[in-house]
Amino acid sequence: MDFQLNLNTETVDQCYPTEPFCLAPTTIVAEALRQMKEHNRGAVLVCHDQIVIGIFTERDALKMMAAGATFDVPLQQFMTPDPIVLRAGDRVGKAIAMMAQGGYRRLPIVDDRGRPTGIITVQGIMHYLVEHFPTVIYNLPPEPHHSIHEREGA
Amino acid sequence: MIFCPYCGGENIEGDDDCAQCGQPLDDTYLTPPNSEVERSLLRDRISVLAPKRPIAAAPMTPVGDVLRLMVERRIGCVVVVDGNQPVGIFSERDALRKINVAAADLAARPVYEFMTPNPQTLVADAKIAFAVQRMDLGEYRHLPIVGEGGELVGIISARDILRHLTDNLARGG
Structure with missing residues (x-):
């Protein structure tokens, strides 16, 4: 319940936006x-x-690489115009829903004049989850390939 | 019956260590899950995400073919397999970092030269919390799922996990 509350109250700047x-x-x-x-930027x-x-x-x-296209062209020719954006006051839950449903891996944050202030990435969201569930996620045993020993006589 | 604070597995009362993950069961300092999402992270296994069938390529496949495969199948990465064992991942980021504008010159070279070797893998009965932890630590967007013999059986993405979480929240969090 707390987490849902967080998603509906905390804003996207909590999700480690990149410059x-x-x-x-x-x-x-x-x-x-x-x-x-x-x-090392994906976008x-x-x-x-x-x-x-x-x-x-x-x-x-x-x-472009797969098609063997020439790279000697302006960005505007191959960019996705008018991308879906977030506003600084948008809630974390909205960003997660947009990524889960729309398949967006990154969402620019813009101010009220359309100027970019950051980019939310799916990695930033994962880190947000880890920070919110430290007891659940950090305290896991280090090796997931743990062997399951059979209970004797069971 | 008591539940392991680490993996959520069921244990017989009085046991010292969890039969599933080997962690001690007497960790009273751990707070129990206090929301449906936390419970879901601890309880649900990767198999509930219904891992997709991965697209795989042999190490000697020309990287140009792999690039086209990724575009045609609309996928972000290809698992490079030797037989059925994953030996690497070739992702969009590998393409950007290692192929870049030299795509035409490098198209005939084998994908193993450009893949990220020794990928982090998970088994299908690992908890979703494991996958979140691994993705966060390694900044991976994809994790190959392997069977008991290390053979490639599936792949999950960060998006699959986000979708699972939003589904859980929609069910009343």
């Missing part, structure tokens, strides 16, 4: 890929005048 990582829509994909690799927010207008993820990159 927004923004590039211009005219950035060449090859340069974006280089930067994603360098900074870039495509921003124009500081407003999020699209998202380009490692999934988009994968499709």
